[in-house]
Amino acid sequence: xxxxxxxxxxxxxxxxxxxxxxxxxxxxxxxxxxxxxxxxxxxxxxxxxxxxxxxxxxxxxxxxxxxxxxxxxxxxxxxxxxxxxxxxxxxxxxxxxxxxxxxxxxxxxxxxxxxxxxxxxxxxxxxxxxxxxxxxxxxxxxxxxxxxxxxxxxxxxxxxxxxxxxxxxxxxxxxxxxxxxxxxxxxxxxxxxxxxxxxxxxxxxxxxxxxxxxxxxxxxxxxxxxxxxxxxxxxxxxxxxxxxxxxxxxxxxxxxxxxxxxxxxxxxxxxxxxxxxxxxxxxxxxxxxxxxxxxxxxxxxxxxxxxxxxxxxxxxxxxxxxxxxxxxxxxxxxxxxxxxxxxxxxxxxxxxxxxxxxxxxxxxxxxxxxxxxxxxxxxxxxxxxxxxxxxxxxxxxxxxxxxxxxxx
Numbered sequence: 001x002x003x004x005x006x007x008x009x010x011x012x013x014x015x016x017x018x019x020x021x022x023x024x025x026x027x028x029x030x031x032x033x034x035x036x037x038x039x040x041x042x043x044x045x046x047x048x049x050x051x052x053x054x055x056x057x058x059x060x061x062x063x064x065x066x067x068x069x070x071x072x073x074x075x076x077x078x079x080x081x082x083x084x085x086x087x088x089x090x091x092x093x094x095x096x097x098x099x100x101x102x103x104x105x106x107x108x109x110x111x112x113x114x115x116x117x118x119x120x121x122x123x124x125x126x127x128x129x130x131x132x133x134x135x136x137x138x139x140x141x142x143x144x145x146x147x148x149x150x151x152x153x154x155x156x157x158x159x160x161x162x163x164x165x166x167x168x169x170x171x172x173x174x175x176x177x178x179x180x181x182x183x184x185x186x187x188x189x190x191x192x193x194x195x196x197x198x199x200x201x202x203x204x205x206x207x208x209x210x211x212x213x214x215x216x217x218x219x220x221x222x223x224x225x226x227x228x229x230x231x232x233x234x235x236x237x238x239x240x241x242x243x244x245x246x247x248x249x250x251x252x253x254x255x256x257x258x259x260x261x262x263x264x265x266x267x268x269x270x271x272x273x274x275x276x277x278x279x280x281x282x283x284x285x286x287x288x289x290x291x292x293x294x295x296x297x298x299x300x301x302x303x304x305x306x307x308x309x310x311x312x313x314x315x316x317x318x319x320x321x322x323x324x325x326x327x328x329x330x331x332x333x334x335x336x337x338x339x340x341x342x343x344x345x346x347x348x349x350x351x352x353x354x355x356x357x358x359x360x361x362x363x364x365x366x367x368x369x370x371x372x373x374x375x376x377x378x379x380x381x382x383x384x385x386x387x388x389x390x391x392x393x394x395x396x397x398x399x400x401x402x403x404x405x406x407x408x
Contacts, residue, residue: 021196022136026151027187028092028129032122033152035099035180037159042173046111049173056108063112064119072123072358077217079128079351082210085197088132091124092188099181103174123358125188131350132197134343141340142293142333143285149336150281157278221355224346233342234360236397238367240334242390243304243327246368248273250375250384251324258381261317272321276328284333293337294398301395304330308388334394 039046047057075087098121101114133144166176191197224230251273255266287296307330311323339357346353375383 018136018196021194022133024187024191024194025129025133026147028126028191029148030151030155030158031180031184031187032095032126033155034159034162035118035155035177037156038163038173038176038180039102039159041160041163042176045173050105050108050111052108060108060112060115064115067116068119068123069358069362071120072127073221073355074214075120075124075128076131076351076353076355076358077221078210078213079131079217079354080220080349081217081351082213084128084132084351085192087124088128088197089188089192091121091126091128092184092191094121095125096181096184096188097121099177099184103177103181127354127358128351129191131343131354134340134350134353135199135348136196138344138347141343142337143288143340145336145340145343146281146285146288146333149333150285153278153281157274217352217355220349220352221359224349224352224356225359227345229345230342230356232397232399233338233345234357236394237335237338237342237357238360238364239390239393239397240331240338241367242387243308243331244335246371246390247387249368250371250380250387254380254384255317255320258384259317259320265317269321269324272325273328276325277331280329280332283329284336288333288337293333293340297334297337298395298398300330300332300334301391301398304391305388305395308391312384338394 043057046052052060075091078084079087094117098114098118101110101117105111105114130148133148134141137144163173163176166172171179248270252263252266252270255261255269256263261269304327307323307327311320311327314320314323342357343350343353346356371383371386374386
């Protein structure tokens with residue numbers, strides 16, 4: 001006797017709906033930055049517990065970055081031409097294992113192994129989750145990237161808070177990482193259960209074999225890197241970082257060595273910058289619903305240029321602090337808009353966008369080291385003026401025709 005197919009309960013269908021899928025992808029970014037925030041805050045505890053030297057800490061930070069820079073482009077090219085869902089889920093499982101290993105590490109060697117696993121796993125789990133999010137609404141890349149950036153900012157701020165709350169409850173840094181590993185495992189399983197993870201963009205072509213997918217993806221990435229529009233967004237992304245992570249990296253040192261304030265006041269300046277950045281990440285979401293992204297970005301770059309000059313010339317700490325807070329607000333959405341434009345320049349090839357971005361970072365990865373050498377040679381005060389290239393290049397590098405069209 002014929003029996004009709006059983007329909008899933010409403011709650012099961014809701015858990016596989018588009019809103020839940022977007023929330024899960026954003027949760028992946030939140031978790032990644034939460035782990036990063038916990039690690040950065042826990043370094044003194046980790047160093048004491050494992051008796052680490054500065055040289056060992058340098059290896060823990062440097063070697064995983066190098067490995068990730070070599071491996072992540074491969075994940076990107078395979079994401080468009082092979083089984084993306086397998087890369088994302090596999091990355092999530094490796095991310096989980098790395099979190100557990102970090103919490104259980106009895107010595108430097110195992111901790112290094114966990115970090116060597118963490119970074120490539122993040123490339124597969126997190127970067128390809130971002131690419132998958134971009135495929136959901138190809139006409140709203142900037143808006144989706146703004147939400148992605150906010151999720152990451154909340155994670156960065158939440159990491160130290162989580163570590164502090166855990167300490168109050170009697171849980172050490174190891175327990176926090178093991179707990180984050182359990183959350184990572186649950187999140188990976190929830191993402192794996194989403195049928196949309198297996199949906200391909202219309203322009204993507206699947207290859208049956210791993211070798212075939214890799215070769216096809218490499219050809220796509222090489223063709224993308226020859227396009228001027230793609231190179232434009234890659235270059236602007238790098239220069240925009242002068243007013244983002246690179247400035248943050250020098251900020252505390254500048255406040256102590258050039259502005260002449262105490263380390264405590266320098267830490268307060270970093271906190272002001274971080275809080276302003278979190279607020280700006282939240283404000284940019286409704287703003288992009290009303291103002292074209294490139295129009296806003298051009299005005300923002302012009303304002304940022306003036307604010308940064310004022311910050312460098314301001315004579316006292318209070319004035320610098322106010323200008324720093326305004327700068328944290330003025331650079332809202334820079335990464336989101338430029339990264340979104342990179343995805344838009346490669347329609348249906350979000351994995352390729354991840355690959356070319358990672359490959360380009362192999363070339364531009366020497367920029368912070370070069371600036372550090374210049375600071376050692378010419379002085380930090382001179383080097384800080386070189387960061388002005390960031391907003392200037394962003395302002396000059398934006399396509400003028402697009403700006404005029406959006407205004408009209």
